[in-house]
Amino acid sequence: MIKILLITHSANITGGAEDDFHRIILSLSRSHQNELTVLCPDGHRFKEYSELSNYSYKYKSGWFPVVKEKIYGYLKYILIGIIQSVQIYRILSGKKYDIAVFNVSVLLIPLIIVKLKKIPSIVFIRETITPLKLRKFYYKIISKLGNHFIGVSKYNSIDFSQLTKNNSVSTLYSSIEDISEHVKDDDNLFCRLIQHDAYTELTNPDNFRILLNGNICKRKNQLFALSVMDYLVNYLKYLDIKLFLAGDSNGELTYTDLLNKFIKDKKLSNYVFILGSMKKSSIYKLYEYTDIMLITSLSEGMPLVLVESFAYKKPLISTNVGGVKEIIENSVNGIMLNEFDKNELANSILKLKNNVEFYNKISSNCYHTYQVSFNLEDNMNNLKNNINNIIHQNNKQ
Numbered sequence: 001m002i003k004i005l006l007i008t009h010s011a012n013i014t015g016g017a018e019d020d021f022h023r024i025i026l027s028l029s030r031s032h033q034n035e036l037t038v039l040c041p042d043g044h045r046f047k048e049y050s051e052l053s054n055y056s057y058k059y060k061s062g063w064f065p066v067v068k069e070k071i072y073g074y075l076k077y078i079l080i081g082i083i084q085s086v087q088i089y090r091i092l093s094g095k096k097y098d099i100a101v102f103n104v105s106v107l108l109i110p111l112i113i114v115k116l117k118k119i120p121s122i123v124f125i126r127e128t129i130t131p132l133k134l135r136k137f138y139y140k141i142i143s144k145l146g147n148h149f150i151g152v153s154k155y156n157s158i159d160f161s162q163l164t165k166n167n168s169v170s171t172l173y174s175s176i177e178d179i180s181e182h183v184k185d186d187d188n189l190f191c192r193l194i195q196h197d198a199y200t201e202l203t204n205p206d207n208f209r210i211l212l213n214g215n216i217c218k219r220k221n222q223l224f225a226l227s228v229m230d231y232l233v234n235y236l237k238y239l240d241i242k243l244f245l246a247g248d249s250n251g252e253l254t255y256t257d258l259l260n261k262f263i264k265d266k267k268l269s270n271y272v273f274i275l276g277s278m279k280k281s282s283i284y285k286l287y288e289y290t291d292i293m294l295i296t297s298l299s300e301g302m303p304l305v306l307v308e309s310f311a312y313k314k315p316l317i318s319t320n321v322g323g324v325k326e327i328i329e330n331s332v333n334g335i336m337l338n339e340f341d342k343n344e345l346a347n348s349i350l351k352l353k354n355n356v357e358f359y360n361k362i363s364s365n366c367y368h369t370y371q372v373s374f375n376l377e378d379n380m381n382n383l384k385n386n387i388n389n390i391i392h393q394n395n396k397q
Contacts, residue, residue: 008103011043016304081109153323175374310370333365
């Protein structure tokens with residue numbers, strides 16, 4: 001029996017890392033040789049994770065800040081970390097594990113505890129911590145704690161290796177199951193789940209519908225998209241362009257309030273719709289109605305939204321972040337923005353809206369990229385091989 005400890009930072013309904021974690025648990029649970037223990041903060045998906053594992057425990061939510069914070073943000077994490085350390089020590093007391101798999105790299109306190117318990121570990125590098133000096137400092141710390149690191153893009157892997165001189169690094173792109181397996185809400189249920197005005201605009205084929213799917217937070221930079229909508233609607237008078245934001249506020253209620261205030265002040269309530277947290281079956285239904293996808297993030301590893309948009313043949317416009325540049329060939333299988341420039345994003349949206357031939361080319365090419373580059377079964381087999389190799393190496397010592 002292989003005893004695997006799986007640790008993640010969030011049980012939110014939405015989020016690429018949360019989706020990846022579900023797929024990892026599901027894949028590992030299919031082997032009767034594996035005994036799975038999940039450590040996870042409380043949230044909508046905790047029950048889902050628990051049902052796929054042998055044991056599951058909750059601990060207090062909190063992770064090392066990904067974007068630059070004031071000193072209060074780091075002090076807050078230290079205080080939360082003290083609580084986490086007590087909780088996790090109690091959970092792990094008297095138990096033995098062959099390996100721990102960390103779904104994200106920003107769980108510093110749990111990483112330290114696992115190291116002290118002499119459990120070998122694999123750590124996924126999904127985030128790009130900013131600024132660079134802080135990332136280098138943080139990476140050097142965790143490089144001493146984990147046994148093997150998996151970047152979700154070549155960018156993440158190379159960056160980590162260069163900053164730490166640690167060569168025990170590999171790359172594993174996020175992927176998804178075939179969309180024919182996706183369970184989607186029926187129309188009646190979907191209509192009841194979102195506000196009436198949003199549903200009406202979303203299902204109107206005369207509208208050009210843009211979806212920005214991701215947790216509502218500063219790092220995802222939804223305010224940039226709203227500023228472009230202000231320009232398109234109030235200055236260029238494109239009244240048939242609609243923007244839909246799907247995602248959990250992830251505790252950043254102040255940022256959500258900022259978005260709502262912007263929508264109100266710019267009179268965009270008929271053009272921008274914040275749908276809130278949605279379960280995956282609703283997200284997949286959203287994709288059916290969406291014309292294009294948008295990523296406005298300040299930092300990313302390899303956004304799962306990219307994989308999903310390609311699988312659904314939806315042209316994607318993205319900021320030039322993380323591993324996006326490894327996948328998008330500009331104006332061939334997607335559009336990659338050079339800067340956080342309002343005019344550049346507006347022009348990209350309008351080109352896809354007004355040029356059917358260009359739209360269809362991007363749609364066809366992005367789906368081809370998905371078929372070639374993202375294979376879930378291969379990815380899970382690679383992860384299992386990494387797990388077995390680390391366990392074997394640890395047993396030899």
